[in-house]
């Protein structure tokens with residue numbers, strides 16, 4: 098590099114000296130002054146100034162390359178020279194032209210002259226939504242006979258197509274423009290919404306030369322999901338008009354239990370900001386925070402404190418004999434839940450309900466964080482869990498569902514340790530197992546619910562639920578609400594229906610002719626509902642709904658059985674056809690990356 102000439106040097110020196118004199122008054126200590134002086138007088142710094150000035154001048158001149166094809170010119174020249182004769186000078190020059198370093202230098206020159214180092218991106222399509230402007234990236238890759246070196250898969254929680262893996266050394270990897278987790282929005286202008294990875298492969302197969310991807314980079318997606326998309330399902334009704342504490346009624350949002358709200362701000366401890374899902378109105382409104390709702394619930398006086406009747410200790414060896422399924426379409430055998438209706442069982446059920454009932458200090462949450470789940474037709478159906486107080490009609494509704502469509506609905510085959518009867522079939526009526534096997538499964542938590550009755554174990558195994566779901570059936574499970582947690586995970590994605598009794602008058606009207614079968618053995622023993630049974634049913638239903646409301650997806654009031662069944666059937670049909678299921682956020686596959694990767698790996702499609 099040429100050294101600074103004297104005039105230039107003087108200019109820089111003068112400038113730096115004036116900087117020095119300007120700072121003199123601010124530097125008290127001698128060493129500070131020396132340090133500054135040596136830094137500003139540093140030769141390298143002066144050279145940097147010089148380079149900067151040169152570049153500025155160069156930029157102003159905007160030089161145009163004299164020659165854009167120096168490499169081809171050199172080879173043409175070499176050819177011409179050879180034809181002139183093979184003198185020593187020509188030999189030396191041709192030798193120089195054929196040197197790889199020289200050739201590369203000319204290629205680089207041409208690339209700079211032609212500006213081919215800059216990727217030529219197509220113009221941004223008009224179709225790109227205004228909202229997406231900041232987040233969408235358009236990437237063009239040139240397709241050769243080799244694949245692009247990436248795999249794609251469908252993100253189960255959002256239904257979008259995402260890049261699953263980038264193969265090292267492939268075209269996608271070399272481009273550095275596509276990354277794992279990027280969401281593919283379009284390929285060559287064709288929207289990928291609702292498309293399966295397979296369809297995208299054929300779309301890519303059809304494209305020649307340049308392939309243009311419209312993508313949402315993974316970083317933006319993460320930002321969007323963490324910053325913007327927090328969804329909560331309301332677990333209570335809220336009407337600002339009935340809330341005297343709301344800071345501004347007009348600025349508040351009314352909602353019903355079950356509504357999904359997008360939370361946009363949680364900064365205020367008392368009032369969050371949210372909007373209704375799919376609300377075209379962009380403006381968010383105020384909603385009570387979880388904390389505020391909890392405080393209000395805590396301040397509420399219990400409506401009526403029902404005094405539990407003194408309960409005689411039941412004479413039995415049952416500990417947890419709960420709801421054991423067992424209605425089979427062939428013969429429609431009654432459920433063992435009916436075993437609970439014997440006097441000792443009812444008493445025990447009552448005592449148990451009170452021990453975990455209204456006196457429990459567990460406060461139900463106000464909102465449940467949810468996430469959208471797009472069910473793939475190949476996925477198993479969601480498990481349907483029916484819960485309700487004993488005698489309300491859970492099994493009756495299950496029986497009717499089974500009869501209505503035996504190919505679609507199914508129930509699990511229970512396990513038992515009792516002797517097989519002559520007319521019973523192994524694996525059809527029961528899975529007959531030894532006591533040691535049963536107890537081992539209890540220890541390994543392989544039962545959703547189990548109990549003892551007449552000295553024998555009965556239980557519904559997790560495997561039996563899995564088996565039925567793998568057969569493509571909608572598994573109907575009746576359990577005590579305390580057992581919901583056993584299946585409350587992304588594997589079963591339970592849809593929980595709470596069957597609720599109507600008011601006492603309607604119970605009197607509708608259950609007039611009902612008899613309970615008390616015992617599995619003595620099928621002739623019958624019992625009508627007493628006033629006490631009805632009261633218990635209503636009280637227990639209230640307790641259950643309060644305590645397990647956050648796990649419940651729908652409530653069916655079982656007054657008229659025909660109406661209740663129709664409602665339940667319509668609801669389950671709707672769930673099955675739903676495009677989006679709002680499921681608890683903790684079920685999201687991504688919460689367990691290894692598992693998600695494992696379960697999705699076979700779905701990746703190579704592009």
Ligand SMILES: Nc1ncnc2c1ncn2[C@@H]1O[C@H](COP(=O)(O)OP(=O)(O)OP(=O)(O)O)[C@@H](O)[C@H]1O
Nearest residue numbers: 434435487488489490491492493607655656657658
């Ligand atoms: N809406 C209704 N109207 C009239 N009878 C009903 C109605 N619902 C259920 N029943 C009858 O009430 C009785 C109890 O119903 P079911 O066996 O389904 O109760 P459950 O909720 O399963 O309770 P458990 O778990 O204790 O067996 C049955 O004889 C059933 O036919």
